[in-house]
Amino acid sequence: MAQSVRETTASTSIVDASNVTKRFGSHEVLTGIDLSIAEGEILLLMGPNGAGKSVFLSCLSGSAHPSSGEIRLFDGLPPVDAQSSMSVMFQGAMADPELTGEENLRFYEDLHPNGTNRWRDLVERLEIGDEIDRLVGEYSGGMRRKIEIAITLTIDVPFYVLDEPTVELDLATIRELHDILLELRADGKTFLVTSHAPLDAQIADRIAFLRDGDIIANGYPDDLFERLPPVLRVRGAVPSENLLVGNRLFRRGDEIRGFLPADVDVKRVELALRDRSGTPLVDTDEPSYTDLFNYYTYIHPLDGSE
Numbered sequence: 001m002a003q004s005v006r007e008t009t010a011s012t013s014i015v016d017a018s019n020v021t022k023r024f025g026s027h028e029v030l031t032g033i034d035l036s037i038a039e040g041e042i043l044l045l046m047g048p049n050g051a052g053k054s055v056f057l058s059c060l061s062g063s064a065h066p067s068s069g070e071i072r073l074f075d076g077l078p079p080v081d082a083q084s085s086m087s088v089m090f091q092g093a094m095a096d097p098e099l100t101g102e103e104n105l106r107f108y109e110d111l112h113p114n115g116t117n118r119w120r121d122l123v124e125r126l127e128i129g130d131e132i133d134r135l136v137g138e139y140s141g142g143m144r145r146k147i148e149i150a151i152t153l154t155i156d157v158p159f160y161v162l163d164e165p166t167v168e169l170d171l172a173t174i175r176e177l178h179d180i181l182l183e184l185r186a187d188g189k190t191f192l193v194t195s196h197a198p199l200d201a202q203i204a205d206r207i208a209f210l211r212d213g214d215i216i217a218n219g220y221p222d223d224l225f226e227r228l229p230p231v232l233r234v235r236g237a238v239p240s241e242n243l244l245v246g247n248r249l250f251r252r253g254d255e256i257r258g259f260l261p262a263d264v265d266v267k268r269v270e271l272a273l274r275d276r277s278g279t280p281l282v283d284t285d286e287p288s289y290t291d292l293f294n295y296y297t298y299i300h301p302l303d304g305s306e
């Protein structure tokens with residue numbers, strides 16, 4: 001887990017969003033978001049499809065305006081006045097398909113007042129160095145994502161906003177990207193990263209879960225883990241669905257894991273569910289990042305815990 005910034009002394013506030021709403025016609029996509037990010041922090045914004053993550057990022061970066069509420073960056077600037085101090089990666093919107101990878105990278109290096117040639121190192125580390133002479137239009141989804149990441153991070157600014165950077169990346173590249181972000185954070189950079197991937201939680205200083213347009217949980221990973229109910233692991237055949245209430249179990253590969261309603265005694269379930277030889281069919285297990293994601297994305301606070 002990333003070394004936490006919680007022990008560091010209070011620093012500049014990079015993001016202060018209060019009661020942000022965004023409406024498209026009668027559809028209120030954001031319903032009152034409060035979120036702050038401190039300097040040097042990696043904040044991971046997680047949530048299911050359509051929760052409003054990209055819309056919030058658009059408001060934060062100044063490309064859309066909230067319907068109400070307020071966003072301030074760098075201790076008081078409205079987003080449009082802070083654009084030169086942030087680098088924003090939106091899904092699929094960064095690279096011109098009719099230019100090569102290198103032409104795209106050079107374009108941003110020359111265009112942006114804080115452009116650097118850091119991309120030379122980034123493309124090697126993301127293993128796309130051999131592909132930068134090809135047209136981006138010919139790239140696979142993962143290659144395109146790598147170029148977009150390199151474009152975004154080659155700009156030297158204090159604050160980076162990355163919309164689902166790890167989608168379509170293989171595991172080795174995700175780990176390399178995590179290392180890159182942690183190195184930049186060690187240099188004092190701040191990140192807001194959206195993701196569906198529990199793996200990304202490993203580098204987060206803080207995680208906020210967005211659901212139906214609102215932040216339903218926000219905290220340091222250790223604290224979020226502490227607030228999880230016991231994780232149940234199902235072994236062998238799945239017991240009767242009547243005993244294990246629906247929408248609380250998640251299958252991953254051969255394993256089924258999940259959570260019981262708060263008022264159910266785990267020990268009693270363990271005792272009740274045994275195979276013919278008396279071996280328990282369920283037991284409790286240490287929570288993983290995937291459990292954390294599943295709980296806060298699909299169950300909490302519908303389980304009555306808030």
Ligand SMILES: Nc1ncnc2c1ncn2[C@@H]1O[C@H](COP(=O)(O)OP(=O)(O)OP(=O)(O)O)[C@@H](O)[C@H]1O
Pocket residue numbers: 024029047048049050051052053054055056
């Ligand atoms: N310009 C728009 N006009 C109308 N509705 C929009 C517009 N942009 C987004 N929405 C709606 O806002 C909701 C949230 O979309 P958003 O793209 O922010 O979700 P998300 O959390 O980023 O999802 P994903 O993980 O799938 O990228 C969706 O219902 C979407 O249809």
